[in-house]
Amino acid sequence: MKNIWIIAKREIASFFDSLIAYVIIIIFLGLSGFFTWLFGNNIFYQGQADLGMFFSIAYWTLFFFIPAITMRMLAEELKSGTFEMLSTKAVSDWQIVMGKFLACLILVGIALACTLPYYFTVNSLGSIDHGAVIGGYAGLLSVSAIYVSIGIFASSVTNNQIVAYLIALFISTFFHLLFDMLGEEFRGITGTVFDFLSARSHFDSLSRGIIDSRDLIYFLSLSYAGLLLARTILFKRIIKD
Amino acid sequence: MAAITVENLTKKYGAQKALDNISFTVNKGEIVGFIGPNGAGKSTTMKILTSYMAPTSGKVLINDQEIEKQPISIKKKIGYLPENNPLYVDMAIGDYLKFCAQIQGVLKPEINSRIKNMIHICGLNPEKHKRINELSKGYRQRVGLAQALIHNPDILILDEPTTGLDPNQIIEIRNLIKDLGKEKTIMLSSHILPEVEAICDRIIIINHGRIVADNTFEAMKQMTSQHEILIIQIETKNVANLETELLSVPTVEHVKPIEGRTGFFEIKSKPGESSKKLIFNLCVKKKWYLLEMTSTKSRLEDVFREITL
Numbered sequence: 001m002k003n004i005w006i007i008a009k010r011e012i013a014s015f016f017d018s019l020i021a022y023v024i025i026i027i028f029l030g031l032s033g034f035f036t037w038l039f040g041n042n043i044f045y046q047g048q049a050d051l052g053m054f055f056s057i058a059y060w061t062l063f064f065f066i067p068a069i070t071m072r073m074l075a076e077e078l079k080s081g082t083f084e085m086l087s088t089k090a091v092s093d094w095q096i097v098m099g100k101f102l103a104c105l106i107l108v109g110i111a112l113a114c115t116l117p118y119y120f121t122v123n124s125l126g127s128i129d130h131g132a133v134i135g136g137y138a139g140l141l142s143v144s145a146i147y148v149s150i151g152i153f154a155s156s157v158t159n160n161q162i163v164a165y166l167i168a169l170f171i172s173t174f175f176h177l178l179f180d181m182l183g184e185e186f187r188g189i190t191g192t193v194f195d196f197l198s199a200r201s202h203f204d205s206l207s208r209g210i211i212d213s214r215d216l217i218y219f220l221s222l223s224y225a226g227l228l229l230a231r232t233i234l235f236k237r238i239i240k241d
Numbered sequence: 242m243a244a245i246t247v248e249n250l251t252k253k254y255g256a257q258k259a260l261d262n263i264s265f266t267v268n269k270g271e272i273v274g275f276i277g278p279n280g281a282g283k284s285t286t287m288k289i290l291t292s293y294m295a296p297t298s299g300k301v302l303i304n305d306q307e308i309e310k311q312p313i314s315i316k317k318k319i320g321y322l323p324e325n326n327p328l329y330v331d332m333a334i335g336d337y338l339k340f341c342a343q344i345q346g347v348l349k350p351e352i353n354s355r356i357k358n359m360i361h362i363c364g365l366n367p368e369k370h371k372r373i374n375e376l377s378k379g380y381r382q383r384v385g386l387a388q389a390l391i392h393n394p395d396i397l398i399l400d401e402p403t404t405g406l407d408p409n410q411i412i413e414i415r416n417l418i419k420d421l422g423k424e425k426t427i428m429l430s431s432h433i434l435p436e437v438e439a440i441c442d443r444i445i446i447i448n449h450g451r452i453v454a455d456n457t458f459e460a461m462k463q464m465t466s467q468h469e470i471l472i473i474q475i476e477t478k479n480v481a482n483l484e485t486e487l488l489s490v491p492t493v494e495h496v497k498p499i500e501g502r503t504g505f506f507e508i509k510s511k512p513g514e515s516s517k518k519l520i521f522n523l524c525v526k527k528k529w530y531l532l533e534m535t536s537t538k539s540r541l542e543d544v545f546r547e548i549t550l
Contacts, residue, residue, distance in 0.1 A: 006343045010329075017331055081327030085388075088291040089344050090317045237294045 003091045007099025008106065011073070015107055024065055025111045031061050032115060049126030054118055055136040055207055059200075062108065062144055063176050067168035069107055070151025071161045073100040074230065079159035083234075093238075097152060097231045101223075104148040105141070112140060131209040139206035142219040143199050147172050149226025156230040175199045175222070242305050244269045244396050244426040245290060250299035252285055252450075259285045260296070261450040269395075272422040274441035275430040276541075278549055282450045283430040284324045287400050290428070291321040303396065317346055320389035324400040326382055330374035334365060334384055337373060338391055345392035359387040364413060378405045386414065390421070397421065399429040403436060415440060434541040444541070448549045461544045468494065469510040473520060474533035476504055490523060492516045504532070
C-alpha cells in the first residue's frame, strides 16, 4: 500500500517539475472560467445561482485533457527503459499502475479544487444548492477516474505518447459521447444498455445529488477494468509463453 | 546454499531461442564475470534473474528460493544495474535515490544516511545537487550503481557497469566493485575482458544462448592452447627469407608477420615448447639484430576468441 503512495508522490512531483501540471491547470481554469463567466450562456446570462454550466464545460474539458495527463504514464517508462528498472524493485505491477492512477486523479483533483472560488463567488451572489455542487464535483471526479484509467491502459500498449493520447481519446469518446447518442437512437433493451454505458447519464444523475448504487458500480467497475487491463498488458512479459 | 542457482533455463522470443537450457550457480561472496559476444544472451539472463521477465522454461533460485514464489521479498535482496542504465532523468540525484530507497523498503530513519553514504561511495559528491539529465554519462553510471546499492542488497547484478566511462572512472568503479565483492555476491557482464580478468573469481562464457565455459580464468588458460606466443623484432639487411628461416626452428609451429611493422613477427611455438633460446641463437648465427623479444601471456581475449569463434 505504501508503495502506491510512494509512486504517486513521485509522479505528482514530476508533473509539477516538468510544468505539465501548471500548463494543464492554467488552461483548464482559463477555459472553464471563460465559458462559465464570460462567454455566451454564462452564469450571469442564466441568472441562476447554479454551477451547472461550469460542470458541463468541465465535463468536456477534462475529456480532452485527461489523455494528455496520462499519455506518458507508462509509454515514457516503456520507451526509456525505466519500467525495467522499476519493475525489478520490490513493487508489484499492480502497485505501479495504481500509483500512477492515483497521481493523475490527484492532479485532476487539484485542478478542480482551483475552481472552488467559483463556488464561493456564486454562493455570495445567491443561495446555491450545496448538495448539487458536491454532486457536481463528485460527478466530475468519478468521470475523471474512468478517463484516467482508460488513459493509463492506452499508455501501456504503446511506447509512443501521441499514440497513447489518441487511443485514450478514441476509447473515451465511446463512453463520453457515442454510447449516449446510441442510447437515444435505440429503444428497448439495446437503448437501455447503451444508456447505462454512457458516462453522461451517470454524471447527470450524480450531479443532481443522487447517489445511486448503479452509478457507483459503473464508475468503480470501469475504473478498475481500465487499470486491470493495463496491468495485464504489462504483466504479459512475466507470463511464461 | 548458493546465492544464485539457474537450472535448465530456456528463453524463446517467438521461434528464436535466446537462451538454450543453461545452468550455472553463483556462490555466496563470489564475483562472477558473465561474458559473451553481443546477442549471446547475457542481458536476457540478467533480466530473468532480476524477475523483470519470466523464462520459457527452467528455474531460477535466489538464496534457494524460487523467484516466482516470493518475487517481492527476493527483489529486495537484489541490486540491479540494467543495460543502458535507465534513470528518471528529470529528478535530482538526491530525490531519485530517496525514491529508490523508499520503494525498496529502506526504513525511514535510515534513508538520509544511506543516501549520503551512496553519494560518498559512488563519488557523486561534486555533482550531488544536480538533476540527472545534467550529468555526464560517467556520473549517470554512478547514479545507476548507487540505486543498485542503496538498499544494501546481498546480491548485485550489473549489466556492463563500466560502459561509457573514461579510463579513470573505470578504475574507480572497478575498485568499488572489488570492495563490494568482499561482502556481497556479484554477477557482472562486461565487454572489457581485462577488467573481468582482474576482478572476477570465476568466468562464465555464453555464446548463442549456451554456456560454453564456466571456470576460473586460470583453469581456462590451462584448458585452451598451451602455446607460447612471442613478439620479436628483427633488423637485418636481408629480409627476404626471414619467415622461412624462422619456421625452420624446430620448436616453432607458426610464424606470422605483423602487418604494417617491418621486421615484427608473431611466433607461435608448439604446445609445451619454448622457442626463445633457439631464436636468439638463430639471430646470432645469421648476424641479425634482435631488437625485441616479448612473450605475451595468454589473455582472456585469446581464450574468448578461441571459444566463441
